[in-house]
Amino acid sequence: MKSTRNTTAKSAIQLLLQQSSVALSHKDIQNEVGKLCNRVTIYRILDRLVEEGEIHxxxxxxxxxxYAPCNQCESHPNHNHDHVHFSCVKCDTVTCLDNVQPSYNLPPDYKVQEVNFTLSGICPNCIK
Amino acid sequence: MKSTRNTTAKSAIQLLLQQSSVALSHKDIQNEVGKLCNRVTIYRILDRLVEEGEIHxxxxxxxxxxYAPCNQCESHPNHNHDHVHFSCVKCDTVTCLDNVQPSYNLPPDYKVQEVNFTLSGICPNCIK
DNA sequence: TAGGAAATGCAACTGAATTGCATTAGTTTT
DNA sequence: AAAACTAATGCAATTCAGTTGCATTTCCTA
Known part of the structure; x- marks a missing residue:
């Protein structure tokens, strides 16, 4: 059986994501961790964290x-990620609005597995 | 003033999109038009069509x-594209559900400019 | 139909992401 | 605590999508 290990790079990246108020790109993470690990390793760690359900x-x-941590995963074992994301065109940040759940009426015979809902515009920080 | 011209390649691509029931990628279009025009030209034509509001x-x-044509653009001059898209994981097609408009309740101070709402799962064709 | 500008083709370039493989470092077992 | 197993990493090379510069062609209109 395949196991997964806790390495220093993986822990660092996971912590970084958990402590960030906004979602981070591969490049954001690379800038942040610096020479802690290789560029390619970041790709692989992110894939692994997604696989393990730690981040989405x-x-x-x-x-x-x-990428952003799954905040509600502990409390909801069969969690889904159908919350709204907000992308600010001004400060270029993406935020998870965990409490905003969209509603919609689909025609019959569509079977939904995943939801991807992103609004873009100006965030509260930039509107001031 | 800058004008825009109707070239054979542009007309062909526009027709292709209008007659397609699903949204097409650059690669889809390239496969379809064959040697009618260059790879780079397709990129530029698609940019132009988006700019002109013909496709989204x-x-x-x-x-x-x-890319998909803007079906309701003629009737709605100040049209927005806040309809739902459905992405089928089985046949890998993306369809515009023009009539499905999602609703959501944002916290205050978010100013929405664009909406990007994509559901993925199994489409009616594949569920049978 | 002639002139000016938009559009195209081609080649080269860029940047993100992936792959193969040798090496390193967690984890488990004895 | 050392050995052994294998996941994880680093590095170099590669792939792929998309962009850019420039010479040439094609469209439009005056």
Whole structure:
């Protein structure tokens, strides 16, 4: 059986994501961890964390992939990620709005597995 | 003043999109038009069509960019693209659900400019 | 139909992401 | 505590999507 290990790089990246108020891209993380580990390793660690359900992937409206921790995963074992993300065009940050759940009425015969809902505009920090 | 011209390649691509029931990626279009025009030209034509408001861009959940015509643009001059897109994981097609408009309750001080709402799962064609 | 500008083709370039493989470092077992 | 197993890492090379510069072509209009 395949196991997963706790390495220093993995722990550092996981902590980084948990302490960040916004979602981080691969490049953000690379800038932050510096020479702690290789560029390629960051890709692989992020894949692993997604696989393990520790973080989730967000595709921003500009196509850039960002990552954020799954805040509600502990409390909800069968968690889904159907909350709203907000992408600020001014400060270029992506935030998880964990409490905002969108509603919609689909035609019959569509079976939804995942939801990806991103709003873009001006965030409260930038609107002032 | 800058004008825009109707070239054979542009017309062909526009027709292709209008006649397609699903959104098309750059690669889809390239396969379809064959040697009619260059790879780079397709990129530039798609940019132009988006600019002109003839088509809109959809970022799929896997990060692939797809394009679809703006069906309601003629009737709604100040149209927005806040309808739902459905991405089928089985047949890998993206469809515009023009009539499905999501609703959500944002915290105050968020100013929304654009909406990007993509559901993924199994489409009616594949569920049978 | 002639002139000016938009559009195209081609080649080169950029940057993000992936792959293969040798090496390193967690984890488990004795 | 040392050995052994294998996940994880680093590095170099590669792939792929998308962009840019520039010479040439094609469209439009005056």
């Amino acid at each position: 992937k967000i595709i921003n409206t500009d196509g850039v992939i960002k | 861009k959809i970022i799929n959940t896997d990060g692939v960019i797809k």
